[in-house]
Amino acid sequence: MGHNLYEHHEEARRIFDRADRILGFSLSGLCFEGPERELNHDLTAQLAVFTLGCALSAVLEKKNILPDAAAGYSSGFYAAAYAAGCFDFDTGLTIVKRAGEILLDEARKTKGCMAVIFGLPRQRVEKICNQTDGAEIAIVNTARQIIISGREAAVKKVMAIALKEGALDAYTLSAAAPYHSSFMAPAGSLFLRELKAMKLEKPETLLLSYHTLKRVGGAASLKMIMAMQLSHPMLWLDLIKTMHRPETLFVELGAGSVLARTVRWIDRKIDIVSLSDTRDMLKLGGKL
Numbered sequence: 499m500g501h502n503l504y505e506h507h508e509e510a511r512r513i514f515d516r517a518d519r520i521l522g523f524s525l526s527g528l529c530f531e532g533p534e535r536e537l538n539h540d541l542t543a544q545l546a547v548f549t550l551g552c553a554l555s556a557v558l559e560k561k562n563i564l565p566d567a568a569a570g571y572s573s574g575f576y577a578a579a580y581a582a583g584c585f586d587f588d589t590g591l592t593i594v595k596r597a598g599e600i601l602l603d604e605a606r607k608t609k610g611c612m613a614v615i616f617g618l619p620r621q622r623v624e625k626i627c628n629q630t631d632g633a634e635i636a637i638v639n640t641a642r643q644i645i646i647s648g649r650e651a652a653v654k655k656v657m658a659i660a661l662k663e664g665a666l667d668a669y670t671l672s673a674a675a676p677y678h679s680s681f682m683a684p685a686g687s688l689f690l691r692e693l694k695a696m697k698l699e700k701p702e703t704l705l706l707s708y709h710t711l712k713r714v715g716g717a718a719s720l721k722m723i724m725a726m727q728l729s730h731p732m733l734w735l736d737l738i739k740t741m742h743r744p745e746t747l748f749v750e751l752g753a754g755s756v757l758a759r760t761v762r763w764i765d766r767k768i769d770i771v772s773l774s775d776t777r778d779m780l781k782l783g784g785k786l
Contacts (some may be wrong), residue, residue, distance in 0.1 A: 499753035500550045501530040502775035509556035513587055517549045520591055525549060539703055540674040541598035544573040547752060548594045551577025552587050552750040563782070565749070567704040569737055572637070572677070573597075575708060575727065581751075583702035584720055593696070593724070597689055601675050601728060604685040610676030612636060613653050614646045617666030626659045636678035637732045641765045644672070647679035682729040690725035692752055708732045711740050738764050749773055749782060 503510040504526065515528040524581050526539045529546050537546060551574060558564070570578035573594065580590045615623050620635065623644045627633045632652030637645035646656055653676075657668040676682065698717040705714040707723045709730045714720050738761055741748075748770040750757045755772035762768065 499529050499774065500526070500553060503550075503553055503557065503775065504530070507553075507557045508558075508778045509560050510553035511555055513549060513553040516587060517545070517591060520588060521545065521595070530592045530779060538672070541595070544598045547573060548577050548590060550581075550753060550774075551751045552580050552590065555581040557779075558773075560614040561779075565703055567706065567741060568701075569706040569735060569741060571708070572732055574752065575724070577751065579701070579705060579714075579720065579724075580763060581594050581703065582714075584666065584705070584714075584717075585696075585698050589696060589698070593693070596692060596730065597724070600685045600689050600692075601677065602675040602716060604682055605675030608648050608676060608681045610648055610679070610681055611650045611653050612645055612647045612671045612676060613657050613668060614639075614671060615646060615665050615668045616645065617642050617659065617664065618660055620644055622663070623656070623660065626656050626663070629659065630655050634679045636676070638735045639760050640735055643760070643763070645678075647676035648681065649676070657674060667710060678728075678730065678732050680729055686725045686728040689728060690721060693721040693725060696721075706741065708734060708737050711727065711736055714756055734760065735764055738768070742768055747771065 500514065504514055519527045523633040525545055528542065535545060565581060566583045568578040576590055576594050579585065580587065585752060619642060620638055623646065624635055627635060631658045632649035633646050634648055635644055636647035639645065644655055660668050675707060698720055700716045701714055707714060707727065709727050709732060711733060714723055742765065748761060750770060750772040753774050758770045758772045761770050772778065773782055
C-alpha cells in the first residue's frame with residue numbers, strides 16, 4: 499500500500515520518509531513490501547492507515563483538491579483531523595502512536611474481543627447484548643452489520659444467541675482489544691490527560707465525530723472527542739446519513755475500498771470514489 503503514490507509524488511515521499519524517521523523503523527517498508535502479518539498488527543496498522551491517509555491528503559492539497567467536510571472510520575479519524583488542519587503530520591503520528599499504546603496496555607487487563615453480527619438490526623443486537631454481562635455494540639456499519647465488543651465469554655454468548663435468532667453469520671475479529679466499548683474508558687481518561695499538553699488547532703474544515711455526529715469545535719473540543727471516542731460506539735451508518743447531501747461526492751482515502759462498500763450498502767445512490775494511489779486520481783478527476 500502506498501508504493502505507487504511514493505514513487506510519483508514528492509508530497510507522499512516526504513510523509514512516508516518522515517514517518518520512518520519519527521518511528522525509528524521502516525513503516526514505509528512494511529507498507530510497500532510487508533510482511534502482511536506484521537503490517538496487520540493493531541498499532542502498526544493504525545500508524546500505516548494514518549500515514550497513507552495523510553500522504554493522500556497532501557497530494558490532493560497540492561492539486562488544490564480540498565474537502566468540504568472530513569470524517570474517519572475508527573482510527574481513520576486522526577487522518578481526517580489532519581486533513582482538516584488540526585495538527586501537522588509529526589504531531590498526528592505521535593497522537594496515533596500514543597493512543598494505540600494506551601489502548602493495548604488497557605486491553606491486557608481485559609480478556610476481550612470483537613465480533614461482527616450480520617443480518618440483525620441494531621435494536622435486536624443491543625437487546626441481546628443487554629442479556630449478557632460484558633458485551634456492547636461497538637460499531638454500527640450498516641443497518642444489519644453490527645460489531646460488538648466486550649469480554650470474550652460475553653461476546654461469544656451474544657454470537658450464539660444472535661445465530662439462534664436468525665443472524666446470517668457471526669464471527670470474531672482479529673482485534674487485539676475490545677475497541678469502542680466502556681472497557682476502554684480508563685484508556686480514554688489517560689489519553690485525554692496526555693492530549694492536554696499538546697498544541698492542536700481548530701479545524702479549518704468541517705470535521706465530524708463518528709460518535710456524537712456533531713461538528714468538532716476548537717482544540718479543547720477536539721481533544722475531548724478524540725479521547726471519548728476510544729470508549730464509545732462508532733455510529734458509521736448514522737455518520738454517512740448525516741454527511742450525505744444531494745450532489746455530494748464521498749472520497750475514501752486509504753488502501754482498498756472496504757468503506758466504499760459499506761457506504762453503498764447504506765445507500766446505493768451515494769456517489770463514492772476510493773483513492774489509494776496515482777491511478778485512482780484519474781477516477782477522481784473525472785468526478786470533479
